[in-house]
Amino acid sequence: MEKEMLNEHEILVIGGGLTGLRAALEALRSGRDVAVISKVHPLRSHSVAAQGGINAALGNTPDRGEDHWEDHAFDTVKGSDYLADQDAVEILCKKAPEAVLELEHMGTVFSRFENGKIAQRPFGGAGFPRTCYAADRTGHNLLHTLYEQSLLGKIKFYDEYFVTSLIEDDGKCAGCIALNIREGTLQAFSGKVILATGGFGRIYNRSTNALINTGDGAFLAYDIGAALEDMEFIQFHPTTLFDSNILMTEGARGEGGYLRDSEGERFMKDYAPEAMELAPRDIVARAIMTVVNKGRGIEDEYVHLDLTHLGAEKIKERLPGIRQIALDFAGVDPIEEPIPVQPGQHYSMGGISVNTDCETEVPGLYAAGECACVSTHGANRLGGNSLLETVVFGKIAGKKASEEVRGQKADKSSFSAAREKDRNLINSITEKKQGILYSDVLKELRETMFQHFGVFREGEEMREGLNKIKLLKEKFAGVYVESDSKKFNQALIRTLELRNMLLISEVLALGAIAREESRGSHYRTDFKERRDEKYLKHTVVKKEEAGPELEYSTVNLGRFEVKEREY
């Protein structure tokens, strides 16, 4: 029997990664009763896998003079191919130094220069060594720090709860329904909602993302009327380990690593003669794909990330994590031989549309971090800016949501109705005796996305891809789960995730097809130029009765004039 009980809180944070924990801490500091609901234990969140670092204009590098937030902002806007909202970028970069210092004071063990200050390394697309790091385990160190801090106060953690719906009550978001994965029961939660659910990389078959990155928050927000923005902009990281696609940090190139083709040539000289290996990710990823397509790859699949000239000592001190990964997952010791790498999906620049206070268009619903689109990254994110976004905007979301917490009780009937709807959906999946395996649909979706909406895109191919997605959506109605187990029914969870991924894929496809230009990560072989007059705009998709509807919104320009991007 499912209890009709309502778990009442003032603020519900959905997602326990860096954004979620930072938001929860801020809500707690604002005196709110806050709960974190996450489908995994917070320490298992994907933030833990971030390697290279977090950007802040601290200017710590000896003999390099001062750094300024304006320079950080310029690099970010240029890197975004001018699609980022410059007011959001200003907040991001201005608040970066205090955000990093705060994390340091909370306990993060950042790597240090000899003078004792936080060490900073060069990163792609940045005009200054601005990326603070904890060896190549920055995300791990930050996530553990914020989790540690979250133990100091009374944050209620609901670990291993999968949110199935958000509750709409009188035009506002009033809470959510979540499946207790451990028990199999559906439970109701009331409170303002902050979505911090991360990206949706797992709609692609080659992705650096954790297997849990299925875009649940974007689906939930869309479903109650919030808009999704710039979903077609997908970052492909140039250097993921061949086959397993585990991330090989940009820090490896920041520390001086080279990219070489099958002839041993540093091919980046043909694509970004100034920046070479440290050009922005979209440019390097396209260069690698071009090299492989021209037959200069190794085994026609990958190129080499060569660190051998850096020496054992530097590799062991600055890049111990990726050395271990290369050893464990490819049997390659980067001290001795180059690492086989290929581009793979890495980050979702788009997401739930929010203003600079992290508010969606639905009152009571907030979003921050990778699941949101403020937009600080525009058409291409710079390395080291995503960790920064999690803490800067996680904090803003926590603070904003803590203002004006409504005293009135939500109408319980809306919770009962939502729970019944979700129970019926779950029953329709588990009560079928035969049908289609979720894994077959998922596999086909992932292949479709990489093939039709990958590094290079073309109109006709994308339209074909969209048709495939629509067919898969129809197929989904026939998906069944054989197990009727209540406890840890992961096939059921993965089926619900698949529902979310199918919707996101469709929205992504619509945006990509409609955008007849090349900008940042969105590269079209049939429209190779950036077309500012028509497309210097954000794509906005909303749920309408007939399905997703696409429109455009203006980009907030500012101090930096829109120019051609050269590196």
Next chain:
Amino acid sequence: MKLNIFRYEGDESYYDEFEVPQEPGQTVLDSLFYIQENLDDSLSFRYSCRGAVCGSCAMLINKVPRLACRTQVKPLLEGQDEAKIKHYLALERGEKIKEKSVLVEPLPHLPVVKDLIVDEDKFFEYYREMKPFLQTDAEAPEKEYEMSPAEVRELEEYTNCILCAACFGACPVDGENLNFRGPAALAKLYRFHIDPRDDEARLKLADYEYGWWACDFHTNCQKVCPKRVPPNIAIGKARAELQQDDNQQEN
């Protein structure tokens, strides 16, 4: 290839053998997914990053606690498993390793919830008991605390811990007495003790029978740690410091 997997739900436990195709580079986690997606969708196991950083998938594989995502099946099938740990009680239980088959069981010393999933509440309770957070009252810092690269290197030995609980499942002392706070919790406490930014008196927090003093230095913790964290060294150093403090007081 074959996988022999421990199954549990309700009050029923048994072993299930599955035939799984073997690909180059295949990990135990890949094999578990193959089963869940193609053979039996009721199989449950924790997963997230699949890259040995999140700590979700620690389990007992061929009688050694380790991460399923980081463990290749090939050497296990060919009898070339290099992981060697000191034998302990929990390894006596359950089925034995069969030839050309990988044996997968839940992590020892924690109650099983379902199949390969254990209840980690106790593990995290001990972790929380160590007050694992830096004590600071600076609200809006103007600059960082300075630290030398050498101080950072020593701290990194311990901050690398991913709290996967493999060490807890490998500790013979925990196997005999679950009151022992275990390697991970103690290593975490030591990490804050040596942090030059933290001024709390830390070592006293585990200065009792089931804290620093229960360890027998079997060193299984360090051997199974996917990040090579050495809790045994932390425990040895903490004891030495506490003894020195005692001696100084006596003098």
